[in-house]
Amino acid sequence: MSPTPHVTIINPLAGALGHYARTLKLNLTDSGHDVTAVDLVEPSLADESRFTWVRRYVSALFRVSRAKPTGAVILAWPVLGYWDLVLARLILGRRRTTRLVMHDPVPLVRAVGYSAPARRIGCALSRRRTVIVHSTTAQEAITETTFGVDSPIVAHPLQATTHSCESTESNVPTERPVIRVLGQFKPDRDIQLLADLAVELAPRYSLEIHGRGWPRIDGWAVSDEFVDEDRLDHLLATSAAVLIPYRRFYQSGIAIRCFELGTPFVGPRCDALAQLYGPDSPLLVGSPADTSAWVRAVEQAATECRDALRLRAATATAEVSDAWRRELALH
Structure with missing residues (x-):
């Protein structure tokens, strides 16, 4: 009998990516792996310098x-961006198969390790150290900016919730439903779209934004603060x-969390979201600047049926676990 394959997950963003790493561990365990998790709290939550974190x-x-x-x-x-591939080679050695998950091939916020030298040297030393992405868009960005690195698309970690329908449905307000935006502000957030949507939606819905760094937006109640896991689950479910x-x-971790809970989300008709809903879903907007389409x-x-969303998430969970099993079996 062959030994159970072992995987170590190193998560250096225990706050922001806590759910991601826990869900990945569950998917890997479901796929037959023995998993060890190493979590490191990021500087913004640990009250320490970036140097100490590194x-x-x-x-x-x-x-x-x-x-x-x-x-x-x-x-x-x-x-450290693509320098992580160099660290993996120097510290973990040649025998180790390493996967680096590249969430944002072109960073959405300021980051180090994405310069041409970092990409060139990191990829030259990668060999069996593969860069993993979660969408075609991310894969194309790596192909355009990086030469010779293998970047397979592997499904975003996903674990359907075990919450009962009653525990979430009964908490969703019906008289004045709440539409929310959740997560940290980034420059690529479409503030003008939100302002335009408020004009159309505010008469019928309560509009809320929760996350660090958000500016004031007319028509929206903005809570500029970090949202912990328990609070996020409540905001999503209601x-x-x-x-x-x-x-x-x-890709969107918030969309994944919605999908797991059966909470409907609305977003652009891109491959990262179409993987969850299907490309023809009426909840995806083909023209991202079309306010009326968003409305x-x-x-x-x-009015979406949450039972159907939960059923789809349960099916997708098994598919995700199988996708990771196949990926790790390749090397």
């Missing part, structure tokens, strides 16, 4: 190398719909 990350790589000289390692976020108002993005999609979402 040092803790490097120390974690050394600990993993000593504890498990074989097996796969998944780096859930690039602390939303009539959640908006994904990006001009540019590669129609929101109205549709507010």
Whole structure:
């Protein structure tokens, strides 16, 4: 009998990517792997410098190398961009299969390690160290900016909720449904779209934004603060719909969370969201700047059957686990 394959997940954003890493662990366990998780809290939550955070990350790589000289390692976020591939080669060694999850091939916020030298050197040393992406858009961005790196598309981690229908449906307001935007502000958020939507939606819906860094937007109640896991689950479960108002993005963890809970989300008709709903869903907007199309999609979402969304998520969970099993079996 062959031994159970071992995988170590190193998550350097334990706050922002806590759910992502936990869900990935469940998917890998479901696919037959023995999984160890290493979590590091990011500087914004640990009240420490970025240098200290990087040092803790490097120390974690050394600990993993000593504890498990074989097996796969998944780096859930690039602390130093493409330089992470160099660190993996130097610290984890040649025998180790490493996967670096590249969420934003062209960063949505300021980041290090994405310069031409970093891409060239990191990819030259990668060999068995594969860059994983979660959407065709992300894969195309890597292909356009990086030469010679393998970047397979592997499904975003997903785990259907076990909450009962009654526990979430009964908490959704019906007299004045709440439409929310959740997550940190980034420059690629479409503020003008939200302002335009408020004119159309405010008479019928309560409009809320929760996340760090958001500016004031007319018609929206903005809560500029970090949203912890428990609070996020409550906000998701009690939303009539959640908006994904990006001009540019590669995947959406908030959309995944909605899908897991059976909460309808509305966003652009891009491959990252179409993977969840299907390309013809009325909840996806073909022309992202078309305010009236967003309004129609929101109205549709507010009446969407959550049982059907949960059923789809349950089916997708098994498919995601199988996709990770196949990916890790390739090397």
